[in-house]
Amino acid sequence: VTRPGLPGKMLSELSRSASVVVHEQDAPPSVDALAELAADADICLGVNGDPFNDELFARCPSLRLVAIASAGYDSIDVEAAERRGVAVTNAPGVLDEATADLAFGLLLAARRRIVEANRYVQAGEWNSTSLSLFVGRDVHSTQIGIVGYGAIGKAVARRAAGFGMQVVHHSRTRESDELSTWVPLEELLAGSDVVSLHVPLTPETRGMIGAEQLRSMKPTATLVNTARGAVVDEAALVTALREGWIGSAGIDVQAVEPNPDTSNPLLHLDNCVVLPHIGSATEAARAAMVDLAASNALACLTGAPLLTPVGGKEEPVTS
Ligand code: DGY
Numbered sequence: 118v119t120r121p122g123l124p125g126k127m128l129s130e131l132s133r134s135a136s137v138v139v140h141e142q143d144a145p146p147s148v149d150a151l152a153e154l155a156a157d158a159d160i161c162l163g164v165n166g167d168p169f170n171d172e173l174f175a176r177c178p179s180l181r182l183v184a185i186a187s188a189g190y191d192s193i194d195v196e197a198a199e200r201r202g203v204a205v206t207n208a209p210g211v212l213d214e215a216t217a218d219l220a221f222g223l224l225l226a227a228r229r230r231i232v233e234a235n236r237y238v239q240a241g242e243w244n245s246t247s248l249s250l251f252v253g254r255d256v257h258s259t260q261i262g263i264v265g266y267g268a269i270g271k272a273v274a275r276r277a278a279g280f281g282m283q284v285v286h287h288s289r290t291r292e293s294d295e296l297s298t299w300v301p302l303e304e305l306l307a308g309s310d311v312v313s314l315h316v317p318l319t320p321e322t323r324g325m326i327g328a329e330q331l332r333s334m335k336p337t338a339t340l341v342n343t344a345r346g347a348v349v350d351e352a353a354l355v356t357a358l359r360e361g362w363i364g365s366a367g368i369d370v371q372a373v374e375p376n377p378d379t380s381n382p383l384l385h386l387d388n389c390v391v392l393p394h395i396g397s398a399t400e401a402a403r404a405a406m407v408d409l410a411a412s413n414a415l416a417c418l419t420g421a422p423l424l425t426p427v428g429g430k431e432e433p434v435t436s
Contacts, residue, residue: 119146119154119163123186125404127411128162134418135160145375152176160414162407165189166374169205171197182417186410188212188397190427191318191345205427206413210268211405212397217272219396220313220343221280223367224261226390227339228311229253233387254310254337254364257281262309263297264288264325265316265344271296273313285309306330311339318345326350331357337364343396346371355382358389365389369396 118128118139131137140146140154145166155161155177163169165187171194174180180203183193188209198205226232234251237243261277263270266288274296277284284297285305293299306312312334316322326340327350334340340363342349351372357363365388371381374394383389397403413424 119151119161119167123162123407124400125407125411127408127415131162131411131414131418134415148173148176155180160184160417162186162410162414166192169193169198171201174198174201174203182206182414182423184410184413184417186406188406189317189345193427195427199428204417204423206410206423206425207427208406208409209425211409212402213268213272215399215402216269216343216396217276219369219392219398220269220273220315220341220367221276223341223343223369223390223392224311224313224339225256227341227365227367227388228256230387232390254339256311259283259310260285260308261311261313262286262300262305264302264305264312264314265322266290266297266299267315269343270313270315273315282311302330303333306333307335309338310335311341313341314344314348316344316348318347322348324348324350326354328353328356331362334363336361339364340366341368342366343369346374351383355386358383358386368392370394 118137120143121139121141122143138154138158140150146154148168148170151168152173157179158177159179160182161180162184164185169183169192174197182204183198184206185193186208188207190205190207193205195205230251230253257280260283263273263284263286266286270286274284274286278296285300286297287300287302287305291299314326325348331353340354354366358366367390368383369392383391397406409425416423
Protein backbone atom coordinates (compact mmCIF):
# COMPACT_ATOMS: atom_id res chain seq x y z
CA VAL A 118 0.00 0.00 0.00
CA THR A 119 1.70 3.15 -1.22
CA ARG A 120 0.22 5.65 1.29
CA PRO A 121 -0.32 5.57 5.04
CA GLY A 122 -3.71 6.19 6.66
CA LEU A 123 -5.94 5.37 3.71
CA PRO A 124 -9.67 5.51 4.56
CA GLY A 125 -12.41 2.92 4.13
CA LYS A 126 -13.14 -0.41 5.74
CA MET A 127 -11.79 -2.86 3.20
CA LEU A 128 -8.09 -2.40 3.98
CA SER A 129 -8.50 -3.95 7.41
CA GLU A 130 -10.45 -6.76 5.75
CA LEU A 131 -7.52 -7.20 3.36
CA SER A 132 -5.03 -7.39 6.20
CA ARG A 133 -6.90 -10.46 7.50
CA SER A 134 -6.05 -12.36 4.35
CA ALA A 135 -2.67 -10.85 3.45
CA SER A 136 0.41 -9.39 4.97
CA VAL A 137 0.07 -5.66 4.31
CA VAL A 138 3.12 -3.39 4.14
CA VAL A 139 2.45 0.36 4.02
CA HIS A 140 4.74 3.09 2.63
CA GLU A 141 5.46 5.48 5.49
CA GLN A 142 5.29 8.81 3.70
CA ASP A 143 2.07 10.39 2.50
CA ALA A 144 3.66 11.57 -0.74
CA PRO A 145 4.29 10.02 -4.14
CA PRO A 146 7.08 7.42 -3.75
CA SER A 147 10.06 7.39 -6.12
CA VAL A 148 10.54 4.32 -8.33
CA ASP A 149 13.29 3.20 -5.93
CA ALA A 150 11.07 3.55 -2.87
CA LEU A 151 8.18 1.82 -4.59
CA ALA A 152 10.43 -1.00 -5.84
CA GLU A 153 11.72 -1.50 -2.32
CA LEU A 154 8.20 -1.52 -0.87
CA ALA A 155 6.84 -3.89 -3.51
CA ALA A 156 9.97 -6.04 -4.03
CA ASP A 157 8.25 -9.24 -2.84
CA ALA A 158 4.65 -8.11 -3.14
CA ASP A 159 1.96 -9.96 -5.08
CA ILE A 160 -0.28 -6.91 -5.16
CA CYS A 161 0.39 -3.19 -4.98
CA LEU A 162 -2.43 -0.87 -3.92
CA GLY A 163 -1.55 2.62 -5.09
CA VAL A 164 -2.95 6.01 -6.00
CA ASN A 165 -2.83 8.33 -8.97
CA GLY A 166 0.71 9.57 -9.64
CA ASP A 167 2.57 6.54 -8.28
CA PRO A 168 5.23 5.55 -10.84
CA PHE A 169 4.02 2.14 -12.02
CA ASN A 170 6.32 1.87 -15.02
CA ASP A 171 8.29 -0.85 -16.79
CA GLU A 172 11.34 -0.42 -14.54
CA LEU A 173 9.16 -0.90 -11.48
CA PHE A 174 7.54 -4.03 -12.91
CA ALA A 175 10.98 -5.43 -13.79
CA ARG A 176 12.12 -4.89 -10.21
CA CYS A 177 9.03 -6.48 -8.65
CA PRO A 178 8.84 -9.90 -10.35
CA SER A 179 6.20 -11.36 -8.05
CA LEU A 180 3.71 -8.57 -8.74
CA ARG A 181 0.37 -9.88 -10.05
CA LEU A 182 -1.87 -6.87 -9.63
CA VAL A 183 -1.70 -3.09 -9.39
CA ALA A 184 -4.97 -1.94 -7.82
CA ILE A 185 -5.13 1.83 -8.06
CA ALA A 186 -7.53 3.86 -5.89
CA SER A 187 -8.16 6.38 -8.68
CA ALA A 188 -10.36 6.47 -11.73
CA GLY A 189 -7.56 7.81 -13.95
CA TYR A 190 -4.67 5.46 -14.58
CA ASP A 191 -2.44 7.60 -16.76
CA SER A 192 0.43 7.15 -14.29
CA ILE A 193 0.45 3.40 -15.01
CA ASP A 194 2.23 1.94 -18.03
CA VAL A 195 -0.62 -0.45 -18.78
CA GLU A 196 1.11 -1.91 -21.82
CA ALA A 197 4.24 -2.78 -19.79
CA ALA A 198 2.04 -4.27 -17.06
CA GLU A 199 0.27 -6.46 -19.60
CA ARG A 200 3.58 -7.56 -21.14
CA ARG A 201 4.87 -8.57 -17.73
CA GLY A 202 1.68 -10.34 -16.69
CA VAL A 203 0.58 -7.74 -14.13
CA ALA A 204 -3.16 -7.03 -14.06
CA VAL A 205 -4.35 -3.46 -13.45
CA THR A 206 -7.58 -2.26 -11.84
CA ASN A 207 -8.80 1.30 -11.31
CA ALA A 208 -11.63 2.79 -9.24
CA PRO A 209 -14.24 4.20 -11.60
CA GLY A 210 -17.81 5.15 -10.77
CA VAL A 211 -17.37 6.09 -7.13
CA LEU A 212 -16.09 9.65 -7.48
CA ASP A 213 -18.18 11.01 -10.34
CA GLU A 214 -20.64 13.05 -8.28
CA ALA A 215 -17.95 14.42 -5.92
CA THR A 216 -15.81 15.50 -8.86
CA ALA A 217 -18.76 17.07 -10.67
CA ASP A 218 -19.56 19.02 -7.48
CA LEU A 219 -16.03 20.39 -7.40
CA ALA A 220 -16.09 21.28 -11.11
CA PHE A 221 -19.21 23.30 -10.35
CA GLY A 222 -17.54 24.88 -7.34
CA LEU A 223 -14.65 26.01 -9.53
CA LEU A 224 -17.04 27.27 -12.19
CA LEU A 225 -18.96 29.37 -9.66
CA ALA A 226 -15.81 30.56 -7.91
CA ALA A 227 -14.15 31.66 -11.14
CA ARG A 228 -17.18 33.37 -12.69
CA ARG A 229 -18.43 35.03 -9.49
CA ARG A 230 -14.91 35.87 -8.22
CA ILE A 231 -15.62 34.13 -4.91
CA VAL A 232 -12.00 33.46 -3.90
CA GLU A 233 -10.82 36.96 -4.80
CA ALA A 234 -13.70 38.50 -2.84
CA ASN A 235 -13.04 36.27 0.15
CA ARG A 236 -9.39 37.35 0.21
CA TYR A 237 -10.53 41.00 0.13
CA VAL A 238 -12.84 40.61 3.12
CA GLN A 239 -10.25 38.63 5.06
CA ALA A 240 -7.70 41.38 4.43
CA GLY A 241 -10.05 43.94 6.10
CA GLU A 242 -10.45 45.88 2.86
CA TRP A 243 -14.25 45.88 2.69
CA ASN A 244 -14.88 49.53 3.28
CA SER A 245 -17.12 50.44 0.38
CA THR A 246 -20.55 49.44 -0.84
CA SER A 247 -19.76 50.19 -4.45
CA LEU A 248 -21.88 48.56 -7.13
CA SER A 249 -18.68 47.71 -8.93
CA LEU A 250 -17.36 45.52 -6.13
CA PHE A 251 -16.34 42.10 -7.50
CA VAL A 252 -18.70 42.19 -10.41
CA GLY A 253 -18.46 38.83 -12.13
CA ARG A 254 -20.23 36.95 -14.87
CA ASP A 255 -23.49 35.01 -14.91
CA VAL A 256 -23.66 31.27 -14.63
CA HIS A 257 -27.42 30.84 -15.12
CA SER A 258 -28.67 31.28 -18.66
CA THR A 259 -25.22 30.75 -20.18
CA GLN A 260 -23.90 27.89 -22.29
CA ILE A 261 -21.62 25.21 -20.87
CA GLY A 262 -19.56 23.03 -23.19
CA ILE A 263 -18.50 19.72 -21.67
CA VAL A 264 -15.43 18.10 -23.24
CA GLY A 265 -15.54 14.35 -22.53
CA TYR A 266 -19.00 12.99 -21.85
CA GLY A 267 -18.35 10.02 -19.56
CA ALA A 268 -19.85 9.60 -16.10
CA ILE A 269 -18.31 12.81 -14.72
CA GLY A 270 -19.19 14.88 -17.78
CA LYS A 271 -22.79 13.69 -17.50
CA ALA A 272 -22.87 14.50 -13.77
CA VAL A 273 -21.74 18.04 -14.64
CA ALA A 274 -24.47 18.23 -17.31
CA ARG A 275 -27.14 17.37 -14.70
CA ARG A 276 -25.90 20.16 -12.44
CA ALA A 277 -25.74 22.62 -15.33
CA ALA A 278 -29.36 21.87 -16.25
CA GLY A 279 -30.34 22.72 -12.67
CA PHE A 280 -28.58 26.06 -13.03
CA GLY A 281 -30.59 26.87 -16.15
CA MET A 282 -27.58 26.53 -18.44
CA GLN A 283 -27.71 25.38 -22.02
CA VAL A 284 -25.58 22.25 -22.27
CA VAL A 285 -23.52 21.00 -25.22
CA HIS A 286 -20.75 18.42 -25.21
CA HIS A 287 -18.01 16.92 -27.32
CA SER A 288 -16.99 13.27 -27.07
CA ARG A 289 -15.73 10.47 -29.28
CA THR A 290 -19.18 8.92 -29.43
CA ARG A 291 -21.20 11.53 -31.25
CA GLU A 292 -24.38 10.97 -29.30
CA SER A 293 -26.72 13.57 -27.87
CA ASP A 294 -29.09 12.84 -24.99
CA GLU A 295 -31.95 14.56 -23.22
CA LEU A 296 -29.53 16.81 -21.29
CA SER A 297 -26.98 17.79 -23.88
CA THR A 298 -26.33 18.10 -27.59
CA TRP A 299 -23.14 16.73 -29.19
CA VAL A 300 -21.25 19.40 -31.16
CA PRO A 301 -17.82 19.49 -32.85
CA LEU A 302 -15.05 20.72 -30.53
CA GLU A 303 -14.51 23.94 -32.53
CA GLU A 304 -18.19 24.84 -32.21
CA LEU A 305 -18.18 24.04 -28.48
CA LEU A 306 -15.13 26.23 -27.83
CA ALA A 307 -16.36 29.18 -29.89
CA GLY A 308 -19.90 29.16 -28.50
CA SER A 309 -19.60 28.28 -24.81
CA ASP A 310 -19.41 30.61 -21.82
CA VAL A 311 -17.97 27.80 -19.71
CA VAL A 312 -15.79 24.97 -21.02
CA SER A 313 -15.37 22.10 -18.58
CA LEU A 314 -12.85 19.30 -19.28
CA HIS A 315 -13.65 15.67 -18.42
CA VAL A 316 -11.46 13.59 -20.71
CA PRO A 317 -8.88 11.04 -19.56
CA LEU A 318 -5.24 11.86 -20.27
CA THR A 319 -4.23 9.87 -23.35
CA PRO A 320 -1.83 10.58 -26.23
CA GLU A 321 -4.85 12.05 -28.09
CA THR A 322 -5.97 14.40 -25.31
CA ARG A 323 -2.52 15.58 -24.17
CA GLY A 324 -2.34 19.31 -24.99
CA MET A 325 -5.77 19.27 -26.70
CA ILE A 326 -6.49 22.75 -25.28
CA GLY A 327 -3.60 24.89 -26.54
CA ALA A 328 -3.13 28.45 -27.79
CA GLU A 329 -5.28 27.94 -30.88
CA GLN A 330 -8.20 26.52 -28.89
CA LEU A 331 -7.94 29.18 -26.16
CA ARG A 332 -7.88 31.93 -28.78
CA SER A 333 -11.05 30.53 -30.31
CA MET A 334 -12.98 30.84 -27.03
CA LYS A 335 -15.06 33.86 -25.98
CA PRO A 336 -13.06 36.59 -24.18
CA THR A 337 -15.56 36.25 -21.32
CA ALA A 338 -15.38 32.45 -21.14
CA THR A 339 -14.32 30.33 -18.17
CA LEU A 340 -12.19 27.20 -18.53
CA VAL A 341 -12.64 24.55 -15.82
CA ASN A 342 -10.18 21.67 -15.59
CA THR A 343 -10.79 18.86 -13.12
CA ALA A 344 -9.42 16.22 -15.54
CA ARG A 345 -5.65 16.18 -15.93
CA GLY A 346 -3.29 19.16 -16.10
CA ALA A 347 -1.53 17.98 -19.25
CA VAL A 348 -4.76 18.16 -21.25
CA VAL A 349 -4.16 21.94 -21.28
CA ASP A 350 -1.02 23.74 -22.47
CA GLU A 351 -0.34 25.60 -19.21
CA ALA A 352 1.92 28.27 -20.73
CA ALA A 353 -0.78 29.08 -23.28
CA LEU A 354 -3.37 29.21 -20.50
CA VAL A 355 -1.29 31.76 -18.57
CA THR A 356 -1.05 33.95 -21.68
CA ALA A 357 -4.77 33.51 -22.37
CA LEU A 358 -5.68 34.65 -18.84
CA ARG A 359 -3.20 37.54 -18.84
CA GLU A 360 -4.09 38.86 -22.25
CA GLY A 361 -7.84 38.35 -22.01
CA TRP A 362 -8.24 35.66 -24.68
CA ILE A 363 -10.54 34.11 -22.06
CA GLY A 364 -12.08 35.59 -18.92
CA SER A 365 -11.20 33.18 -16.13
CA ALA A 366 -10.23 29.65 -15.19
CA GLY A 367 -10.79 27.16 -12.40
CA ILE A 368 -8.02 24.59 -12.26
CA ASP A 369 -7.88 21.56 -9.97
CA VAL A 370 -5.05 19.79 -11.78
CA GLN A 371 -1.62 20.65 -13.12
CA ALA A 372 0.78 18.96 -15.52
CA VAL A 373 3.23 18.31 -12.67
CA GLU A 374 1.79 17.31 -9.30
CA PRO A 375 2.35 18.03 -6.50
CA ASN A 376 3.58 21.51 -7.37
CA PRO A 377 4.77 23.68 -4.45
CA ASP A 378 6.45 26.19 -6.82
CA THR A 379 5.15 29.61 -5.77
CA SER A 380 6.67 31.22 -8.87
CA ASN A 381 4.08 29.32 -10.95
CA PRO A 382 2.37 32.19 -12.84
CA LEU A 383 -1.05 30.52 -12.50
CA LEU A 384 -0.92 31.29 -8.78
CA HIS A 385 -0.57 35.02 -9.37
CA LEU A 386 -3.55 35.65 -11.59
CA ASP A 387 -6.71 37.05 -9.97
CA ASN A 388 -8.83 35.47 -12.70
CA CYS A 389 -7.60 31.96 -11.95
CA VAL A 390 -8.70 29.75 -9.05
CA VAL A 391 -6.22 26.94 -8.43
CA LEU A 392 -6.79 23.88 -6.22
CA PRO A 393 -4.48 20.94 -5.32
CA HIS A 394 -6.27 18.10 -7.18
CA ILE A 395 -9.14 17.64 -4.73
CA GLY A 396 -11.92 16.72 -7.17
CA SER A 397 -12.66 13.44 -5.42
CA ALA A 398 -11.69 14.63 -1.95
CA THR A 399 -14.84 13.95 0.05
CA GLU A 400 -14.83 11.49 2.93
CA ALA A 401 -17.30 9.20 1.20
CA ALA A 402 -15.68 9.25 -2.25
CA ARG A 403 -12.16 8.70 -0.97
CA ALA A 404 -13.27 5.78 1.24
CA ALA A 405 -15.16 4.25 -1.69
CA MET A 406 -12.10 4.59 -3.96
CA VAL A 407 -9.84 2.78 -1.49
CA ASP A 408 -12.52 0.17 -0.75
CA LEU A 409 -12.85 -0.59 -4.44
CA ALA A 410 -9.08 -0.96 -4.82
CA ALA A 411 -8.92 -3.21 -1.74
CA SER A 412 -11.86 -5.28 -3.02
CA ASN A 413 -9.98 -5.79 -6.30
CA ALA A 414 -6.95 -6.93 -4.26
CA LEU A 415 -9.13 -9.36 -2.31
CA ALA A 416 -10.62 -10.70 -5.53
CA CYS A 417 -7.11 -11.30 -6.86
CA LEU A 418 -6.13 -13.14 -3.67
CA THR A 419 -9.14 -15.41 -3.77
CA GLY A 420 -9.03 -16.01 -7.52
CA ALA A 421 -12.37 -14.24 -8.08
CA PRO A 422 -12.87 -12.05 -11.17
CA LEU A 423 -11.44 -8.54 -10.75
CA LEU A 424 -14.20 -5.99 -10.21
CA THR A 425 -12.91 -3.12 -12.34
CA PRO A 426 -10.09 -4.28 -14.61
CA VAL A 427 -8.53 -1.62 -16.80
CA GLY A 428 -9.23 -2.43 -20.40
CA GLY A 429 -12.64 -3.82 -19.49
CA LYS A 430 -14.20 -0.41 -20.18
CA GLU A 431 -14.57 1.30 -23.51
CA GLU A 432 -13.52 4.69 -22.22
CA PRO A 433 -11.59 5.25 -18.99
CA VAL A 434 -13.08 7.94 -16.80
CA THR A 435 -10.97 10.39 -14.90
CA SER A 436 -11.60 13.28 -12.59
C1 DGY B 1 -8.80 10.05 -10.13
O1 DGY B 1 -9.36 9.16 -9.50
O2 DGY B 1 -8.39 9.89 -11.27
C2 DGY B 1 -8.67 11.36 -9.46
O3 DGY B 1 -8.12 12.31 -10.31
C3 DGY B 1 -7.88 11.25 -8.20
O4 DGY B 1 -6.67 10.70 -8.47
